[in-house]
Amino acid sequence: MTIVDSSVLLDVFGDDPDWVDWAISALNERRTEGDILINEVIYAEVSISYDNIERFELVLKSTGLRLSRAPREALFLAGKAYLAYRNRGGLRRSLLPDFIIGAHAAVAKVPLLTRDTSRISTYFPTVEILAPS
Numbered sequence: 153m154t155i156v157d158s159s160v161l162l163d164v165f166g167d168d169p170d171w172v173d174w175a176i177s178a179l180n181e182r183r184t185e186g187d188i189l190i191n192e193v194i195y196a197e198v199s200i201s202y203d204n205i206e207r208f209e210l211v212l213k214s215t216g217l218r219l220s221r222a223p224r225e226a227l228f229l230a231g232k233a234y235l236a237y238r239n240r241g242g243l244r245r246s247l248l249p250d251f252i253i254g255a256h257a258a259v260a261k262v263p264l265l266t267r268d269t270s271r272i273s274t275y276f277p278t279v280e281i282l283a284p285s
Contacts, residue, residue: 154182154282155189155257156217157266158197165201165211171267174284178265182282188265189220191256193249222256230255233275247271254279 156179163171164179182188190198190212202208212219222230230251237247250268254276257264263280264272272279 153186153189153260153262155191155220155253155260155262155264156182156194157253157264157268158194159267160265161190161194161198161217162201163267165198171284178282178284182263182265183216187218188216189260189262190217191220191222191253193222193252195219197249220256220260222252223259226255226259227252229259236275237271251275 160171160175160178162168163175166172168175179188199205199208202211230248233255234248234251237251250271253266254264254272257272257279258276261278263282265282266272267283269281269283272281
């Protein structure tokens with residue numbers, strides 16, 4: 153199993169000229185390893201590109217993405233990691249969703265496919281990060 157971050161899905165669904173080829177290739181490669189998962193945060197972030205839930209649900213089904221709820225342990229860990237970030241002088245206040253995604257991967261002990269690597273590697277060092285080289 154692999155959790156795929158919003159950044160990768162938005163590259164695919166938005167046909168980003170710089171990243172779409174890498175994102176599709178990475179997703180296809182991870183499919184050979186098992187399910188591709190998203191959580192509630194990723195669902196919400198990616199869904200803004202769609203006019204209605206029915207269309208978005210069809211896209212998820214057709215791409216084989218599976219919703220996996222973030223466990224309470226991941227939510228608690230995300231809060232603690234965010235607090236550590238703020239205590240270290242972190243100024244951005246809108247990062248909690250990124251911490252939930254990273255904590256979900258850490259608690260589930262699954263790789264995270266993402267382009268946003270710095271905070272994940274800093275606050276969730278046990279997470280295997282799959283990112284462009």
